[in-house]
Amino acid sequence: MKNSAAVPLGPASAATAPARPLSTARAAILDRLRSKRSPATVEELARETGQHPNTVREHLEALTLEGLATRSAAAARGRGRPAMLYQASEAPEGSAQYAALAAMLAGEIERLAPDPVGAGREAGVRWAQETFGPSAGPVSADDARRRVLAELERLGFGVEDAGGPTVRLVTCPLLSAARAHSGVVCAVHAGLVEEALRLLGRDDIPSRLEPFAEPGACLLTLGDPAPAEGTR
Structure with missing residues (x-):
């Protein structure tokens, strides 16, 4: 038989499949979230993926709407709006x-x-x-x-x-x-x-x-x- 495999048929989610295919950039953001033990900020994810913060924010909002991520506000520190924290949604x-x-x-x-x-x-x-x-x-x-x-x-x-x-x-x-x-x-x-x-x-x-x-x-x-x- 000709078939061969470089073993894993793997990733990217322990939860539910998205309603539509994820782009490479958006999948990279989701993969980062799933690898973290604690919520992450837009700025943190931007540094790690090399994407612009505004682009990262758009991907995070889309992931949140699709139920693949959740969003919460960080504890307020001084003046200004608190940073938003994102994490991957938990599997059922x-x-x-x-x-x-x-x-x-x-x-x-x-x-x-x-x-x-x-x-x-x-x-x-x-x-x-x-x-x-x-x-x-x-x-x-x-x-x-x-x-x-x-x-x-x-x-x-x-x-x-x-x-x-x-x-x-x-x-x-x-x-x-x-x-x-x-x-x-x-x-x-x-x-x-x-x-x-x-x-x-x-x-x-x-x-x-x-x-x-x-x-x-x-x-x-x-x-x-x-x-x-x-x-x-």
């Missing part, structure tokens, strides 16, 4: 418990399995078999791509698809577990994609998963990647 209780369980199980696999990455991939293969069934294909290449991406969205991934071979995954339902145990957790997703394509009769379509390839996003390539500029 059930999602948080599921993520904690996934992290615990991944840790046990890392500790006990001779080949943790292989064990994670095999789990993803079995997951695809349960989801797609033995007689899911063959289908067209376009339909196989559509069905794989639809399944990822159903699982809680935010899929930003511009129509080319590579899509951005801007949210992940198990971000904390993926960060702590990426070799196992993300190998599960790699195996899921690879086996889904096989079950759909399209094991001729190579797949590649690149972990945290961009700020706030992983990259999933289905098919041959587009040639880089200057190599066409």
